Amino acid sequence: MLDIKNLHVELEDGAKPILKGLDLSVGAGQVHAIMGPNGSGKSTLSYVLAGRDGYKVTEGSAHLDDIDLLALEPEERAAAGVFLAFQYPVEIPGVGNMTFLRTALNAQRKARGEEEVSAADFLKLVRQKAQSLKIDADMLKRPINVGFSGGEKKRNEILQMAVLEPRMCILDETDSGLDVDAMRLVSEGVNALRDAGRAFLVITHYQRLLDHITPDVVHIMANGRIIRTGGPELARDVEANGYADILAEAQ
Numbered sequence: 695m696l697d698i699k700n701l702h703v704e705l706e707d708g709a710k711p712i713l714k715g716l717d718l719s720v721g722a723g724q725v726h727a728i729m730g731p732n733g734s735g736k737s738t739l740s741y742v743l744a745g746r747d748g749y750k751v752t753e754g755s756a757h758l759d760d761i762d763l764l765a766l767e768p769e770e771r772a773a774a775g776v777f778l779a780f781q782y783p784v785e786i787p788g789v790g791n792m793t794f795l796r797t798a799l800n801a802q803r804k805a806r807g808e809e810e811v812s813a814a815d816f817l818k819l820v821r822q823k824a825q826s827l828k829i830d831a832d833m834l835k836r837p838i839n840v841g842f843s844g845g846e847k848k849r850n851e852i853l854q855m856a857v858l859e860p861r862m863c864i865l866d867e868t869d870s871g872l873d874v875d876a877m878r879l880v881s882e883g884v885n886a887l888r889d890a891g892r893a894f895l896v897i898t899h900y901q902r903l904l905d906h907i908t909p910d911v912v913h914i915m916a917n918g919r920i921i922r923t924g925g926p927e928l929a930r931d932v933e934a935n936g937y938a939d940i941l942a943e944a945q
C-alpha cells in the first residue's frame with residue numbers, strides 16, 4: 695500500500711540532509727512501528743509523507759498504491775487517504791472541534807466526488823465515534839485542542855482518524871504524555887480501526903504502546919534510514935537493551 699524507495703530529504707533552507715535513502719513498504723492491513731533514537735528523522739518522514747512545508751525531497755519516491763504522494767498538495771494527500779496525527783497537536787482558537795471535523799470530512803468527500811454529509815448524519819457519526827473514545831459532548835463543542843489536556847488531545851486525534859477513516863494512518867509519538875488509561879483508550883481506538891484495507895505507521899519511543907497495538911513489523915531508524923527490521927520482539931529487545939548494539943552493527 696505505502697511504498698517508499700530510496701527517499702532522500704533535506705531541510706529546504708539549510709540543505710541539511712535528514713533522510714538518507716530510506717526504504718519502507720507497508721502492506722494493506724498491516725501495522726508497522728518505527729522506533730529509533732532522537733533526531734533519526736522519524737518525524738521528518740511523517741511530515742514529508744503528509745506534505746508539510748520546509749523539506750525538500752532530493753531523491754527517491756513515495757507511493758500510496760499507484761498514487762505519487764510527493765506530487766500532491768497536502769490536502770490532496772489527505773483526500774487520497776493519508777492521515778497524520780501530529781506529535782504536538784495544534785490549538786485552533788475560534789474553530790469548534792465539530793466544525794473542524796465536519797469541514798475536514800466534507801473537504802475529503804468533495805475531493806473524492808462524493809456528496810457532503812448532512813448535519814444530522816454527521817452529528818450521529820461523531821457522537822457514536824466519540825462515545826467509544828470516552829470523549830464527551832462538551833469537548834466536541836470546544837475550540838479545537840484549546841485547553842485540552844494531553845490525553846484529551848490524543849483522544850481527539852483518534853476521533854479525527856475514526857471520523858475521516860483514512861487508508862494510511864501515521865501516528866507520531868501518539869503515546870507521549872499519555873497516562874495508562876488514556877493510552878488504553880487510544881490503543882483501542884486504533885485497534886478498532888485496524889482493517890484489511892487500512893495500514894498504520896506507528897512512530898513510538900516506547901514498547902508499552904506496542905503492548906496494546908501489536909505491530910506486524912518493527913523498524914529501527916537511525917541517521918535517516920531504516921537500519922533494522924523485525925517483528926514485535928525487536929521492540930522488546932530495544933526496550934531491554936537500548937539502541938547501542940543495533941547502531942554498532944549497522945556501522
Ligand code: ADP
Nearest residue numbers: 705712730731732733734735736737738739748
Ligand atoms: P526524530 O523525530 O526521529 O526525533 P526529526 O525528524 O524530528 O527526528 O529530526 C531529524 C533531524 O533533523 C534532527 O537533527 C532535527 O534537529 C533536524 N530537523 C528536523 N526538522 C528541522 C527543522 N525544521 N529545522 C531544523 N532542524 C530540523
Ligand code: MG
Nearest residue numbers: 732733734737
Ligand atoms: Mg524528535
Ligand code: MG
Nearest residue numbers: 736737738781
Ligand atoms: Mg520525532
